[in-house]
Amino acid sequence: MPDLLIQNISEIASPEGPGPLGGTAQGRVRRIPDAEILCRDGEIVYAGPAAERRARVGDLPGAERFDAGGGTVIPGFVDPHTHLPWAGSRELEFAQRLAGKTYMEIAAAGGGILSTVRATREATEEELAANVERRLDWMLACGTTTAEAKSGYGLSAADELKQLRAIRAAANEHAVDLVATLMAAHEIPPEYRDRRERYLDLICEEIVPAVAAQELASFSDVFCEEGVFTPAESRRVLIAGREHGLLPRLHADEFVDSGGAELAAELGALSADHLIAVSERGIEAMAAAGIIATLLPGTSFFLMKHTYAPARRMIEAGVPIALATDCNPGSSFTESMPMVIVLAVFELGLSIEEALTAATLNAACSLGLGQRIGSVESGKRADLLVLDAPNLLHLAYHFGINPVAAVIKNGRRVHPVARAGG
């Protein structure tokens, strides 16, 4: 394919990691005005001042040109925590919650996660894949170029594998890259309520080996939380996964401090996620172990808790922050990383530079992809967003709108779809 030369960029804004092509950062952003970017074979080969470009790489008569219209270019968003392959919908529960019912009351009445489990078990793999693709369309329109997606609404060997195959099938059809996580330990299924140890046996002895043998996932995840899985149970599941090559990550300390952050540190998890109720001891353990904190402010917002993770304290302690949508039907139905960034700035108290870093480079690192994506640097994959904005600050300043004017994936424009002659 021909080279792609992106011209008329008002500024490039990219997180800067500590070394070449990798490592988490904490809000140090390089801003290059009046810039151009050259993409070749799906990679960035030049990103810098327009004036230097010609001297460096010549006139490039064979290159395709894309006019950024004076917009800002940032890395494609990386969304490292989603529950995409679900069936059914829960807007009626949502309306009940608005009318005053609590999440726990709704769950006790047979709603909540188990209603999604029922619908997902009834769905075919093809139906789930179509649902994932529709959600990926929204994600791409909002600038996400790589996302993680978890199982966890099947809660049986057949249905967890069905979810993971749906993720793979959707990824094969779509421009957005997907990384899959096995999360059979999302909840105890109803048929195992009185024998939870047997469900843990099923996960560790059947589901994990089958997923690993079929190479259906890269990670394993557990909902380590009071009333769901204990730290000891979570440890067992994550170690079983690790023995089969599934790297650990976990839902930790979302509602109460249950030692999830410390467990993440103990196991060397790639990420501990949620952390609304994380303790000071948990923060220190994560900092010491270099664990990334993946924060999900859309979930706090959607659940109307008015309580957000202590992001500033974690940054002060040296914990790298990533951001994700948590896209799911019960506690955060959004595919939009721009919305998550706005909530991170307005509610978590991140600076715009910190939020950009968290939504790109640090999110990539939490998926083990920090060497390939997450910043605008020569040698990285050309996953780029053109924002309809004169500079990076507009990413939060101009809020509530979708700032993404165009998406470049692997060096090709994929959104909006180019018109004939356009």
Place this chain on the structure above:
Amino acid sequence: MPDLLIQNISEIASPEGPGPLGGTAQGRVRRIPDAEILCRDGEIVYAGPAAERRARVGDLPGAERFDAGGGTVIPGFVDPHTHLPWAGSRELEFAQRLAGKTYMEIAAAGGGILSTVRATREATEEELAANVERRLDWMLACGTTTAEAKSGYGLSAADELKQLRAIRAAANEHAVDLVATLMAAHEIPPEYRDRRERYLDLICEEIVPAVAAQELASFSDVFCEEGVFTPAESRRVLIAGREHGLLPRLHADEFVDSGGAELAAELGALSADHLIAVSERGIEAMAAAGIIATLLPGTSFFLMKHTYAPARRMIEAGVPIALATDCNPGSSFTESMPMVIVLAVFELGLSIEEALTAATLNAACSLGLGQRIGSVESGKRADLLVLDAPNLLHLAYHFGINPVAAVIKNGRRVHPVARAGG
């Protein structure tokens, strides 16, 4: 022009006023499943069950057809409070605020509203009109079909009239309908700081008569707030406007209770806006006088006040609620009514039905347009949105994305722009 028949609508959701074609409502929404809508000469002539349509209006071989794709149709949004005609940009102040400076500190250092006044005075009418048009593009994409726009960054006779002419010029070029408001009493300009009575004389004796003579505005507005204009000053300005045919509305009780709500009731204003600090007495006065409360949750969000107007209390007291963006460069830079609706549901505590009513019919009533727009009813103007959503509840449930798939204005599709052959 040919009739337009909108088919394959999963549901129509429209506020229901107390009588035919008019009057505010409070969250009573009519939902019609499996519906069609017929538009003729820019008006709705049928909106109801698809099965009844053919019996009522026949086969319609000459009608243009639009497939809503199984989406939901609601009225076009009406945004009754914006400050669109400004020049300059204030993202640097925004970043300072994120770093800990207060709005008042920034204003004291020469930033804030007066920096926008300087830039707006320096801009030409054509530049301002171009800025308004660009903001109207965002509004239309987010589903706004009618908006109010205020002057108030000129603060001189020449510059206030320039702003109002820019509104008119932009409206002539754009699909979105604009209603103009004179708001010379937005702030005391620096050159009148030591003689504020003279500025009030200027407004009442020169600016108001000139605006009225040139028919440049329908409304007049005042920032009635401690440190800006007193209730007595506000009364003088609004009465001067009313004597020249400019109907009163006002910024009331945004930061502290300064009697703005009571003044709105006394003067029979079409709307009192902001009301974060409104008193119980003010609420009762508004309820007794039938004054619409226009709430601006984007402003609370953007200023990170974590304090929102007491919407539920006002609804209980019988005050009709409208919603608006307050789109402006200093305290709420968004054009998105979907974002405002999400904030209204999640932060003001409105039901989805109340938020829909507030963003359409009640907003139309606050502009004196309740007879013409704001609901999906035969006889009203065909200003309609097709949402990429199976039902109304998704308008808040599926948050952070732009749900507007298509906009119909005056019975014609205007967004997204139809492609050749599409």
